[in-house]
Amino acid sequence: MNIGLLKLDGRAFLAPLAGYGDSPFRILCRHYGAAMVYTEMVSSLGIKFNNTKTFGMLVFDPVEHPVDFQIFGARPDAMAQAAEVLAKAGVDAIDINMGCPEPKIVKTGAGSALLRDLSLIDAITSAVVRATRLPVTVKIRKGFLLDNNVAEEILAICEKNGVAALAIHGSTAVQGRSGSKDWDVIAEAKAKATIPIIANGGVKKAEDAKRFLDYTKADYVMIGRAALGNPWVFEQINDVLGGRSPREPGVDERFRVMQEHVDREVALKGEVIGVKEMRKHLAFYFRGLPEATTYRGRINQVKEADQLKKLLNEYRALCTGASEEVHHDA
Numbered sequence: 284m285n286i287g288l289l290k291l292d293g294r295a296f297l298a299p300l301a302g303y304g305d306s307p308f309r310i311l312c313r314h315y316g317a318a319m320v321y322t323e324m325v326s327s328l329g330i331k332f333n334n335t336k337t338f339g340m341l342v343f344d345p346v347e348h349p350v351d352f353q354i355f356g357a358r359p360d361a362m363a364q365a366a367e368v369l370a371k372a373g374v375d376a377i378d379i380n381m382g383c384p385e386p387k388i389v390k391t392g393a394g395s396a397l398l399r400d401l402s403l404i405d406a407i408t409s410a411v412v413r414a415t416r417l418p419v420t421v422k423i424r425k426g427f428l429l430d431n432n433v434a435e436e437i438l439a440i441c442e443k444n445g446v447a448a449l450a451i452h453g454s455t456a457v458q459g460r461s462g463s464k465d466w467d468v469i470a471e472a473k474a475k476a477t478i479p480i481i482a483n484g485g486v487k488k489a490e491d492a493k494r495f496l497d498y499t500k501a502d503y504v505m506i507g508r509a510a511l512g513n514p515w516v517f518e519q520i521n522d523v524l525g526g527r528s529p530r531e532p533g534v535d536e537r538f539r540v541m542q543e544h545v546d547r548e549v550a551l552k553g554e555v556i557g558v559k560e561m562r563k564h565l566a567f568y569f570r571g572l573p574e575a576t577t578y579r580g581r582i583n584q585v586k587e588a589d590q591l592k593k594l595l596n597e598y599r600a601l602c603t604g605a606s607e608e609v610h611h612d613a
């Protein structure tokens with residue numbers, strides 16, 4: 284199944300990840316076989332009012348295609364205008380955020396607040412679909428409060444308005460980033476859906492993704508936290524879905540990817556911000572490696588890209604000595 288006219292080569296997508304899912308990280312995930320990459324959420328009002336910081340977030344590289352650009356907001360007109368701007372910028376799809384539980388987003392009526400206002404969902408989805416010929420996707424949680432389940436009602440609105448695919452995170456907004464993930468809500472929506480369903484929430488490793496797809500019968504699976512410091516998870520998922528054993532990258536490959544990630548962040552954001560951004564990513568890349576706590580502490584002291592790369596070389600030598608094949612605790 285494709286998403287609108289988009290032909291996708293695989294079933295695993297990179298989830299939108301604010302603070303992480305920038306162009307350098309998306310490039311690495313695509314390289315390792317993510318079938319589509321979602322951007323981190325971008326404010327529709329920021330796009331409408333030419334906010335400089337927002338425009339910095341619109342950068343993407345041709346190798347990222349297909350890119351699904353996520354916007355958030357509560358005003359149908361601003362969401363529609365943002366979609367027009369993004370379509371002109373050459374993105375492949377527009378995604379509408381209806382799941383963010385952050386209070387600063389919710390209090391503006393955007394993100395997961397929309398789950399409490401189905402008529403606004405109706406207005407936003409129809410305005411955005413009318414504004415662009417690109418496929419429009421929607422990402423929801425199953426509801427706002429703990430016992431809410433509005434997934435099927437939202438699915439019906441999306442289908443009526445021409446939304447191309449629906450991603451469902453099987454938890455509620457009040458659960459935030461913890462709590463159990465409800466696979467049944469996704470399976471039930473899929474059983475009724477005429478558009479592709481993207482299953483999201485709680486995949487930790489490649490085998491989970493296959494179980495999730497098998498159980499829910501969803502068309503695609505979306506991976507968030509399991510991709511952090513671990514972009515090769517997409518290759519592993521593709522392997523498992525293809526009946527092959529997933530490949531664990533060795534020490535050299537892991538460090539090559541880290542170095543490439545540093546280079547790309549610094550090239551895109553400059554040395555000061557690039558190095559700062561990489562501290563967050565490297566904390567994830569180091570998971571499961573020997574003496575990770577020590578090296579996390581050391582990279583937090585580093586300010587220059589050259590120093591950071593030297594430190595990574597030193598750490599690689601230590602890890603190579605410790606083991607030829609590191610078992611990564613994903």
Ligand SMILES: Cc1cc2nc3c(=O)[nH]c(=O)nc-3n(C[C@H](O)[C@H](O)[C@H](O)COP(=O)(O)O)c2cc1C
Nearest residue numbers: 298299300301323324380452484485486506507508
């Ligand atoms: C650091 C972080 C940032 C996130 N940013 C966004 C975002 O910008 N937009 C969005 O729809 N969801 C966002 N999410 C939610 C994820 O896309 C995903 O739905 C959630 O993490 C569950 O999937 P997972 O268990 O595979 O991580 C974020 C999650 C995390 C951990």
